[in-house]
Amino acid sequence: MEGVTALVSFTLWVAALATLLILPPGLAVAYALARWDGPGKGVVETLLTLPLVLPPTAVGLVLLELLGRNGPLGRVLDAWGVEVVFTPKAVVLASAVMAFPLLVRSARSGFEEVDPRLVAVARTLGASRTRAFFRVTLPLAWRGVLVGALLAFSRALGEFGATVLVAGNIPGRTQTLSLAIFQRTQLGRDAEALRLAGVAALLAFVAVFATEAVTRRRGRRVRA
Amino acid sequence: MSLELDIRLPLARFTLEVGTRLDGASVAVMGRSGSGKTSLLEVLAGLRRGARGRVVLEGRVLLDSAARSDVPPEQRRMGYVPQDALLFPHLTAEQNVRFGARPGRASRVDEAVELLELAPLLRRYPATLSGGEKQRVALARALATDPALLLLDEPLAALDVALKERVLPYLLRVRDEARVPMLYVTHQLGEARVLAREALLLEQGQVRAAGPAAEVLGAAARGLLAGEGEGEENILEGVLERPEEGGLRLRVRGGLSLWVPDSPALAPGTRAAYAVPAADILLSIQPLTGVSARNVLTGTVVDVEPVATGEDAATVEVAGVRWVVWLTSASVRELGVVPGARVSLAVKTSACRRLR
Numbered sequence: 001m002e003g004v005t006a007l008v009s010f011t012l013w014v015a016a017l018a019t020l021l022i023l024p025p026g027l028a029v030a031y032a033l034a035r036w037d038g039p040g041k042g043v044v045e046t047l048l049t050l051p052l053v054l055p056p057t058a059v060g061l062v063l064l065e066l067l068g069r070n071g072p073l074g075r076v077l078d079a080w081g082v083e084v085v086f087t088p089k090a091v092v093l094a095s096a097v098m099a100f101p102l103l104v105r106s107a108r109s110g111f112e113e114v115d116p117r118l119v120a121v122a123r124t125l126g127a128s129r130t131r132a133f134f135r136v137t138l139p140l141a142w143r144g145v146l147v148g149a150l151l152a153f154s155r156a157l158g159e160f161g162a163t164v165l166v167a168g169n170i171p172g173r174t175q176t177l178s179l180a181i182f183q184r185t186q187l188g189r190d191a192e193a194l195r196l197a198g199v200a201a202l203l204a205f206v207a208v209f210a211t212e213a214v215t216r217r218r219g220r221r222v223r224a
Numbered sequence: 225m226s227l228e229l230d231i232r233l234p235l236a237r238f239t240l241e242v243g244t245r246l247d248g249a250s251v252a253v254m255g256r257s258g259s260g261k262t263s264l265l266e267v268l269a270g271l272r273r274g275a276r277g278r279v280v281l282e283g284r285v286l287l288d289s290a291a292r293s294d295v296p297p298e299q300r301r302m303g304y305v306p307q308d309a310l311l312f313p314h315l316t317a318e319q320n321v322r323f324g325a326r327p328g329r330a331s332r333v334d335e336a337v338e339l340l341e342l343a344p345l346l347r348r349y350p351a352t353l354s355g356g357e358k359q360r361v362a363l364a365r366a367l368a369t370d371p372a373l374l375l376l377d378e379p380l381a382a383l384d385v386a387l388k389e390r391v392l393p394y395l396l397r398v399r400d401e402a403r404v405p406m407l408y409v410t411h412q413l414g415e416a417r418v419l420a421r422e423a424l425l426l427e428q429g430q431v432r433a434a435g436p437a438a439e440v441l442g443a444a445a446r447g448l449l450a451g452e453g454e455g456e457e458n459i460l461e462g463v464l465e466r467p468e469e470g471g472l473r474l475r476v477r478g479g480l481s482l483w484v485p486d487s488p489a490l491a492p493g494t495r496a497a498y499a500v501p502a503a504d505i506l507l508s509i510q511p512l513t514g515v516s517a518r519n520v521l522t523g524t525v526v527d528v529e530p531v532a533t534g535e536d537a538a539t540v541e542v543a544g545v546r547w548v549v550w551l552t553s554a555s556v557r558e559l560g561v562v563p564g565a566r567v568s569l570a571v572k573t574s575a576c577r578r579l580r
Contacts, residue, residue, distance in 0.1 A: 115310070117306065117310055118310055118312060120269075120271045120297070121304060121306065121310045122312075122323070122324075123270075123271070123296070123297035123298050124269045124270070124271070124297045124298070124300070124302055124303075124304040124324075124366075125298075125304075125323050125324025125365065125366070125369055126298050126299075126301075126324045126326065126369055127298055127323075127324070128298055135323070136312060139314045140312075140313070140314055
């Protein structure tokens with residue numbers, strides 16, 4: 001079972017890191033979408049939703065083309081001596097990209113619920129834009145943000161298609177729970193795969209249960 | 225206070241254009257709903273983009289679109305109290321009041337809490353406060369920032385609000401004790417008269433009149449507000465006294481005293497404000513004797529003007545205090561109520577309702 005512990009901790013670690021990584025840009029984009037209403041908003045929204053509906057393998061392929069040694073981004077990174085493809089970094093990146101839209105959607109609806117006039121009042125009380133964001137907007141939108149982060153984390157836990165393309169399925173290096181389940185079944189070790197599936201189900205249960213709990217307790221104190 | 229305004233702001237139905245200079249410590253801004261009052265406050269607070277022109281407060285330029293200067297709201301030192309209070313729902317009343325307190329001026333918070341009698345409310349969340357309580361917390365929150373000017377947007381239909389919910393008595397204290405200049409949007413002529421030194425009348429975004437409150441808040445103001453559907457009231461502020469023969473009286477400036485409903489909780493020497501609806505006063509062209517009303521006042525009619533179909537407002541000066549009495553136009557004709565006439569007013573004790 002030692003292998004299982006390592007797999008689980010690597011998977012959790014990857015999902016957590018991916019979530020943390022997308023939190024700052026995700027919140028920025030969510031906030032901008034909630035407040036900004038300019039031309040091209042629809043296009044931006046659609047582009048941001050694409051990873052949710054595209055086949056994950058297609059997203060993985062795009063990442064692979066971008067980050068491979070000969071890809072536009074890969075070349076730059078290679079010059080700095082940074083290798084991404086088929087490393088744990090690629091696992092984090094693939095999960096992050098796939099989870100990004102979930103975080104943005106939920107955080108955005110959280111931000112949209114905050115009355116912009118409250119922010120205006122905060123400004124008249126001497127708060128800068130930044131301070132108003134952290135003292136008023138974020139605390140009032142925290143449920144949406146938290147739910148978004150939990151959904152992103154859950155999505156990252158189970159990511160497969162994009163990861164397998166850009167990070168491969170290297171045991172002990174880039175293999176997460178979902179990749180391991182696939183590999184075990186390929187090798188005919190069904191009992192082992194089933195056990196891993198059980199572990200994955202347990203992790204997913206905890207993550208989704210937490211999300212539901214947060215959603216259900218919505219606005220107990222804030223709303224009259 | 226000195227506030228120079230020369231602003232233009234295109235709105236949906238008209239352009240708000242205000243060019244005036246205000247010097248009074250308290251200014252009432254009046255006009256019908258949708259005449260641009262709230263927009264004016266928002267321009268002053270720096271919350272409206274697209275406003276052009278100049279705003280200069282105490283020599284400080286807050287807006288000068290020609291010079292491309294527009295001081296952001298957080299640096300304007302405007303204490304803004306919006307119509308719906310807009311308290312931060314995730315913070316307690318106390319945290320709300322402390323939100324904008326400036327370091328080194330923490331005593332402002334305690335002063336504001338005391339002035340607005342918020343001590344019992346401090347731990348509560350806005351969702352559990354009544355409308356008037358929310359307004360008081362919002363007012364304290366603005367005062368705690370040590371503002372250069374208070375911008376107050378009165379909740380609509382103050383007359384419908386329960387007496388103890390009305391913020392006016394607190395505003396009088398803010399004016400007299402905290403001595404912070406204020407710009408006060410109100411729909412109530414009575415409130416404006418007692419609170420303001422100057423007044424600004426807006427109609428469709430244009431200044432209809434501006435100047436000393438006593439001049440501006442007469443006929444023009446009433447004509448402009450007519451049709452808003454609210455009655456008018458007389459608001460009297462003074463000091464309570466308990467004469468030897470018993471009962472409770474309000475001593476108003478000018479030597480006038482009014483019998484008001486007695487209540488053991490009210491100690492003599494307390495400052496208090498009372499509202500008397502203009503429609504609840506009886507007017508007689510002969511000296512009144514033998515009436516049950518305990519307050520019988522004698523004065524001179526200053527002017528008479530129509531307020532609504534079938535009703536007129538008579539302004540009567542009694543010992544330097546102006547009273548407004550509403551009566552039917554038929555009565556005005558039959559009795560011969562004209563400027564200069566000597567009349568008596570009868571005010572029932574129970575018609576005097578204490579604010580707060």
